[in-house]
Amino acid sequence: xxxxxxxxxxxxxxxxxxxxxxxxxxxxxxxxxxxxxxxxxxxxxxxxxxxxxxxxxxxxxxxxxxxxxxxxxxxxxxxxxxxxxxxxxxxxxxxxxxxxxxxxxxxxxxxxxxxxxxxxxxxxxxxxxxxxxxxxxxxxxxxxxxxxxxxxxxxxxxxxxxxxxxxxxxxxxxxxxxxxxxxxxxxxxxxxxxxxxxxxxxxxxxxxxxxxxxxxxxxxxxxxxxxxxxxxxxxxxxxxxxxxxxxxxxxxxxxxxxxxxxxxxxxxxxxxxxxxxxxxxxxxxxxxxxxxxxxxxxxxxxxxxxxxxxxxxxxxxxxxxxxxxxxxxxxxxxxxxxxxxxxxxxxxxxx
Amino acid sequence: xxxxxxxxxxxxxxxxxxxxxxxxxxxxxxxxxxxxxxxxxxxxxxxxxxxxxxxxxxxxxxxxxxxxxxxxxxxxxxxxxxxxxxxxxxxxxxxxxxxxxxxxxxxxxxxxxxxxxxxxxxxxxxxxxxxxxxxxxxxxxxxxxxxxxxxxxxxxxxxxxxxxxxxxxxxxxxxxxxxxxxxxxxxxxxxxxxxxxxxxxxxxxxxxxxxxxxxxxxxxxxxxxxxxxxx
Numbered sequence: 001x002x003x004x005x006x007x008x009x010x011x012x013x014x015x016x017x018x019x020x021x022x023x024x025x026x027x028x029x030x031x032x033x034x035x036x037x038x039x040x041x042x043x044x045x046x047x048x049x050x051x052x053x054x055x056x057x058x059x060x061x062x063x064x065x066x067x068x069x070x071x072x073x074x075x076x077x078x079x080x081x082x083x084x085x086x087x088x089x090x091x092x093x094x095x096x097x098x099x100x101x102x103x104x105x106x107x108x109x110x111x112x113x114x115x116x117x118x119x120x121x122x123x124x125x126x127x128x129x130x131x132x133x134x135x136x137x138x139x140x141x142x143x144x145x146x147x148x149x150x151x152x153x154x155x156x157x158x159x160x161x162x163x164x165x166x167x168x169x170x171x172x173x174x175x176x177x178x179x180x181x182x183x184x185x186x187x188x189x190x191x192x193x194x195x196x197x198x199x200x201x202x203x204x205x206x207x208x209x210x211x212x213x214x215x216x217x218x219x220x221x222x223x224x225x226x227x228x229x230x231x232x233x234x235x236x237x238x239x240x241x242x243x244x245x246x247x248x249x250x251x252x253x254x255x256x257x258x259x260x261x262x263x264x265x266x267x268x269x270x271x272x273x274x275x276x277x278x279x280x281x282x283x284x285x286x287x288x289x290x291x292x293x294x295x296x297x298x299x300x301x302x303x304x305x306x307x308x309x310x311x312x313x314x315x316x317x318x319x320x321x322x323x324x325x326x327x328x329x330x331x332x333x334x335x336x337x338x339x340x341x342x343x344x345x346x347x348x349x350x351x
Numbered sequence: 352x353x354x355x356x357x358x359x360x361x362x363x364x365x366x367x368x369x370x371x372x373x374x375x376x377x378x379x380x381x382x383x384x385x386x387x388x389x390x391x392x393x394x395x396x397x398x399x400x401x402x403x404x405x406x407x408x409x410x411x412x413x414x415x416x417x418x419x420x421x422x423x424x425x426x427x428x429x430x431x432x433x434x435x436x437x438x439x440x441x442x443x444x445x446x447x448x449x450x451x452x453x454x455x456x457x458x459x460x461x462x463x464x465x466x467x468x469x470x471x472x473x474x475x476x477x478x479x480x481x482x483x484x485x486x487x488x489x490x491x492x493x494x495x496x497x498x499x500x501x502x503x504x505x506x507x508x509x510x511x512x513x514x515x516x517x518x519x520x521x522x523x524x525x526x527x528x529x530x531x532x533x534x535x536x537x538x539x540x541x542x543x544x545x546x547x548x549x550x551x552x553x554x555x556x557x558x559x560x561x562x563x564x565x566x567x568x569x570x571x572x573x574x575x576x577x578x579x580x581x582x
Contacts, residue, residue: 036400036435043399046570047563154457192405192465219369219560222472222552249562255555263552 001329002076002313004288007306010329011284012317013080015179015214015239015272016071018104019096022061027092034090041277044240047248048278062276064107072111075273075280078314079323082114083143083179083214089150102137113321115141115179118169120162121150127169134173140321141177142170143214146198158198171208177320179212179237182220194220196227203231210320212270215240221256225263235320236264238312239272242283246290254292258301266308270317287313307331354423355385361417362393368466369406370561371473371511374414377561378568381432389425391418396432398567404436405462408450411440467519471533474515476557477508478530479550482543484508492540498529 002009021038023031042059045052054062062070071077082104087095094100101114116133118126133139147155156163158180170178182194196217203211214237217224228234241260245253260269271287273280288309292298302308310331318325352360362383365374374380374395381396395411411429418427429444431437436454443453451458481503485495500523503509516523521535528537538546568574 033435040399040401043567043570047566152456192403192468219563220556221559222549222556225552226549244563244566245559248566249559252555252559252562256559259552259555 001078002284002288004285007288007310008329009076009284009288009310010314010318010325011075011077011079011280012271012314012321012323013071013075013077013273013275013280014212014270014317014320015083015237016080016275016280017085017096018062018064018067018082018101019085019276020061020093020100021059021091021095025091025093027088027090030090037087037090037095044244044277047244049247049282052279052282054276059276064104067104067275068108070279070281071273071275072108075275076284077273077280078111079318079321080112081141081317081321082112084115084117085143085145086117087145087148098133098137098139105137113140115139115143115177116175117142117144118166119144119148119150120156120160120166121153123162127165130166130169130175131173134175139175141179141212142175143179143181145181147182158202163202167202167206167209171206176208177210177212179214181214182217192220194218194223196220196224199234200227200231203227203234207233209233210235212237212320214272216256216260216264218244221259225259228268229263234264234268235316236260236269237272238269239274240277242271242287243274243278246283246286251293254298255301257290257304258292258298261302261304261308266302266305266311267316269312270320271313284313354389354421355383357421358383358385358391358418358424361421362414365410365413365417367406367561367564368409368469369403370557370564371469371476372561374410377564378572378574379410381572389423390428391421391424391426392428392430393418394430394432396568396572397434398564398571400433400435402434404434404440404454405450405465407431407434407436408440408443408453409462409466411444412450415444470515470519472553472557474512474519474521475533475550476554477512477515479547479554480508481512482530482547483551486547492543495530496528496538496540496543499525500527500529501525503529 002011021034026034038060039056042056045054045059071080082096082101084098084101085095086097098114098116105112105114114137116130116137116139118130120126122129146157180199182196194217196213199211199213210233212235213224213228216236216238218240228236241256245256273283291304292301315325315331359375362380363373363375366372367374367377367379370377379395379397381394384392393414395414397407411431415427415429418424431440439453443449450462451460482495500513513523521531530538532538
């Protein structure tokens with residue numbers, strides 16, 4: 001919980017990792033990719049405030065104690081969900097697979113949950129693994145990397161026929177939250193890798209599921225927004241938006257937030273720190289303090305009200321993951337008109 | 352102009368197809384050397400080792416073609432540095448091969464469709480900036496819809512709009528409409544507000560992407576963090 005100026009914010013971090021990218025975990029013959037991947041992530045850390053940067057060595061492998069301290073003690077996070085990232089072609093034990101992640105569940109009991117994954121290219125064995133992961137960990141969501149390499153394949157799409165049984169299995173098991181990462185190197189290489197049109201299709205076909213587009217489709221925000229505005233079950237995962245832009249490119253951050261609030265809306269945006277790329281502390285505090293810069297160019301965007309902050313920082317994700325939020329941290333009228341109180345303040349401020 | 356200046360001027364005409372900005376302004380030219388015999392060596396550097404190979408290839412190939420077109424240039428070597436597909440791309444470029452040859456079996460044809468997709472985005476983004484500036488100057492939507500290409504105040508956005516329309520095969524004559532929809536038809540005053548709302552987002556998307564690229568290039572190479580022109 002984070003408290004500022006008499007307001008209390010429930011914080012749900014919908015996107016964070018506990019990885020091991022140290023050289024000991026690099027697959028023989030794939031060192032170049034394993035090294036390149038983590039160094040690329042480390043460069044992104046450079047977009048945050050200088051005092052939050054880590055050494056590459058620390059970034060490659062951090063401890064359980066670091067995690068607990070950075071996230072729950074200093075980071076204001078009440079609840080978090082691990083997004084499992086396998087990348088087993090590059091990392092022997094996986095970058096952060098479900099078993100590795102689940103080992104921390106007992107340590108942070110009641111605060112942490114883990115999401116699984118699937119890959120349509122695994123076929124029947126993958127479906128069985130998904131069932132087993134669900135039975136063992138009670139997963140409520142999965143993280144999908146459509147760009148993940150597998151043998152000769154450089155990626156896949158949600159609209160591939162092979163993906164349908166997996167989406168159906170999610171519906172059957174009640175795994176409702178489908179987090180999708182869009183990233184480079186999807187096969188074939190001559191197409192744009194960040195294309196979100198496959199999500200458009202499956203969101204319509206599987207309305208029982210929630211599709212959280214991580215990183216809001218960056219760097220194709222426009223395609224994401226035009227799609228999300230039409231699909232009630234598509235959500236914006238703010239990981240990278242906050243960490244990558246709020247400090248490094250504040251004017252772009254303001255416009256991106258304004259556009260997301262306009263097209264997607266404050267009810268469908270989810271905070272995610274993307275720890276350990278960036279620590280949650282400065283992001284949570286920054287979001288609560290943040291407002292548009294002065295200037296006409298920001299005047300027609302929806303306002304960043306206290307209610308909006310509370311929803312985006314935690315209440316929206318709490319709903320998706322059925323977390324019981326302490327009564328005092330909910331909005332004054334959860335079932336009524338959430339914006340009413342802030343609107344009243346705005347009117348007072350204007351007079 | 353001496354040869355080196357002419358080579359640099361040629362590189363100024365090479366755009367990052369995804370960002371619609373010159374690769375020189377983006378800081379992607381790590382080094383450019385010109386020998387007295389007209390041999391040119393260009394080193395390209397990108398914001399991350401995993402930047403999309405398709406765009407990386409286009410920039411490298413376009414840079415090669417641009418430099419080769421300069422009079423007195425006898426030989427060109429373009430090397431993409433520190434990239435996970437650098438070896439494949441550099442080998443294909445050195446052989447004068449195309450993208451499909453650089454990645455056998457991993458493509459389904461040329462990069463023309465990809466380039467066109469982003470030329471269309473770029474045109475929308477540039478027109479949004481032109482339109483925004485006109486509205487800011489007090490020009491009414493009716494007057495904007497009536498504007499011809501020849502009426503546009505000269506500037507980088509207006510010039511680039513005409514270039515892009517030419518590349519896309521859209522009408523671009525002096526008497527053609529100043530602002531057009533994706534199919535080349537003129538935008539009406541009624542369509543303008545809705546069109547602009549969407550077009551502004553396309554513009555922001557490209558600019559934000561460019562901002563991230565500049566920030567990452569700065570982190571990676573320690574070069575000065577060049578602020579974007581827009582925003």
